[in-house]
Amino acid sequence: MTDTTTDLTTSDVAPTSSVATREILDPSTGEVIDVVAEHGAADVDEAVRIARTALESGPWPAMPRSERARLLLRIADAIESASEELFQLETRNNGRPVTETRAQLSRVPEWFRYNAGLLAAQRDAVLPSDGPYLTYQRRTPLGVCGIITPFNHPMLILARSLSAALANGNTVVVKPSEMTPLTTLALARIIKDAGLPNGVVTVVTGGREAGARLTQHPDVAKITLTGGTEAGRSAAVATASRFARVTAELGGKTPIIVFEDVDPVVAAEGAAFAAFVAAGQSCVAGSRFLVHRSIYDQFVTALSARARAIRLGDPADPRTQMGPLISDRQREKVRHLIDTGVVEGAKLSAGGRIPDLPAPLSGGFFLEPTVLADATIDMTVSQEEIFGPVAVVIPFDDEHDAISMANDNRYGLGAGVWTRDIARGHRVADRIVAGMVWVNDHHRLEPSLPWGGVKESGAGKDAGAESFDDFSWIKTIVVRISDDHVDWYGGHDNLRLN
Template sequence: MTSVTSVTPTAPSDAAGQTRDILDPATAAVIATVPEHTAADVDAAVARARAAFESGPWPQMVRSQRAKLLLRVADAIEDNSERLFRLETRNNGRPITETRAQLSRVPEWFRYNAGLLAAQRNAVLPGDGPYLIYQRRRPLGVCGIITPFNHPMLILARSLSAALANGNTVVVKPSELTPLTTLALADILADTGVPDGVVNVVTGAREAGVALTEHPDVAKITLTGGTEAGRSASVATAARFARMTAELGGKTPVVVFDDVDPTVAAEGAAFSAFIAAGQSCVAGSRFLVQRGVYAEFVDALAARAATIRVGDPALPETQMGPVISARQRDKITALIRTGVDEGARLAAGGTTPDLPPELRDGFFVAPTVFADATMDMTVAREEIFGPVAVVIPFDGEADAVAMANDNLYGLGAGVWTTDVGRAHRVADDIIAGMVWINDHHRLEPSLPWGGVKESGTGKDAGTESFDDFSWVKTVVVRTAATPVDWYGTSPDTRLN
């Protein structure tokens, strides 16, 4: 077991010795201990970030210098990649092949936002008369970033790189379950030359998160998490007119039409459902399949689920690891029982996988497929956040779109079809922030990430995110040689 400390100053909870054990979800063994920070610790971290913003070099740094430093950060992350892959796999249980694939892309976000910073232009606006009108962008100040357990480093990098590129200082509150790569990244940032106080990490649970969202000196909150947490944070930020970006829950529909090979679609569907053990807000969880290929699709998806190798996430042959905690495992298994009780047919899974003795205390759930479900069933409506796919038949295109939109969420969606016109029509009609056609869960630094309805507000990544970490000042310059004399004989009516 290792002991990990945060980069915030010594605070009351540190002195009192309040700590939290961090578990390996594959074995339930304690792998680290971190401080359990309180509201007082958050206040100290925000004060430190505010001091760095108001009197430190970061916001005043020449843009090219700040961009260059972010590029060095990207290089440093690559240099430490193997250590980060293994640390995140041990902390959140994702197979090392998944973690390596995901974290290898983290440097791209720092390079992308460094590029946006270097290429940023200030607009010159049109206006009548002898005036030059232009805009300047200024950093917001202290920004709070609250990250989840499922993709801790990637989701942090999306917001952190944009916040830093714009000259803000940051307080990060990672999930209380998965703080380890966040703490490691903070060390990398410090070693690379990011000035003291610019990036601060507080570890802890609800008290720390609430204190950060409610803090009067935090100008923006970016939160990825559950819908209820996002709702509370939105109320807190709105009360002081702070900015808020929230990526929240999802119940992603994946629509499969009968013009596709059902086996090919099922293999793609398996990726969307079972990647990260289904612990993704855009995980394919509702498979709406046209009746002509329904039976074949169910058989193919169930067969694929049954062959997924569940086990030690540190082994390269493992295809699915545990879920994050005993609480999450128990929630998932309870929902599986509800699905059976409500009449859905278990086509695959629904049990605890067969595991070697050293993993039997871990938090594993077998890849599960429900068939013959209906839209009113709990498993078809609630976000399960686990490796559970629910397959529901539909008849025509209008039926599919109506079923896809019949949900509180609107984060992501998938469409499988070989009909080009249909692909675009359905993608246009589905109410979701992101739609993939004949694929799933693909992302780029330039791709704005975020949903509608109860899936949140605002965008993470892309120019939309970059721009939202600054505010716009408009400057109007009179260039005429004659003075302004409103109360004279020739008033300028354009001033009215």
């Protein structure tokens, strides 16, 4: 076990006030694997001070774009070189099977390369202006930015925002989930070794107190938060009070519509990936499967069989297909929702139990992949985010019925449509109220694709040019290029006001 309590920043100056520590658990065994500092409000203040000093006095914001872009490319190469260590570390910290973490984290360098490319290709706009004027725009760093990341995809979600923030010349304070800080701390060391100036990125490891202070800090110009809806609501209120920017990617209750023209077995295979990857701990996890009544029974049978066949076990074993939930508390929340679904009339078609695994996995937070069939749209399990390996299956009769049920929810992050009718695929995708819709697939992403939802799933976009642009502010400069002068009160004709 490595004590990381003092190795917290890319600066030589560490936050000063904390004496408390937090044990980090391996969710597959329940065993302590590390100890980190439990930072509080005073530590966040110190981290923001470090970041502000680097912004105002350091070389980073004023560095030529080409140099910043080259450094981002070096960071991408360094992450790639350390990839095996990062795969294993994240698997151990959050319990995802190593096959999943390898597939996901191997793409992290792409975000740094993509934003380096946007930076290298960035042009300042020259705007049309009547009269003898040259009008142009300059993009300027926002300042100190705060990034708050969740436990489920700690490094990928950090990379999406961090790469865009750094490309624009900002300095950053990162607060990872208190349960999964290890790959964030590893990344901080990697980017320091790659040559990022001191103080440009600072990591604070703490819980709610640290997160609340970061969102409320008067010197933080933007918050990017991925987490629960209530946390996002609090961050939005805190940033609004000082007119700071906020991007919030929050909860979800992803509907997936399965039409009668698809093979129900093929659709069930796609449904299993949507529902059970990351043990269902994803904001866009497929959680409401709306299936045409004519293939409903076949789909439920196929999905239940697939769920029962998923191999649970040691996340470090490449043969393992699903790992544990992040904590016993989360597992108990999911079990309670499953029980609620059954009480309200849903049928437990697969799973729902704690598996019998040998030691040391018996101390982990595993739960069987679960299928709740014969649900209705008004059930608790059909409306509330479960954040666990639970697929809720609901029959529908026609396209209008399916779209109505898909939109009958307070969330609007992701959605899916399975159909062989391409016109219907486009038509239905257009009518679903969600920030992202996949047709005949699920959870596919690229650095160029804006990521974010509507309704209570959040505001703003992560990734894509939209995210890149939101980490800067635009200054418009108007230059009079005529050699005469304006005398408004001298009686001249044809003067223009505004």
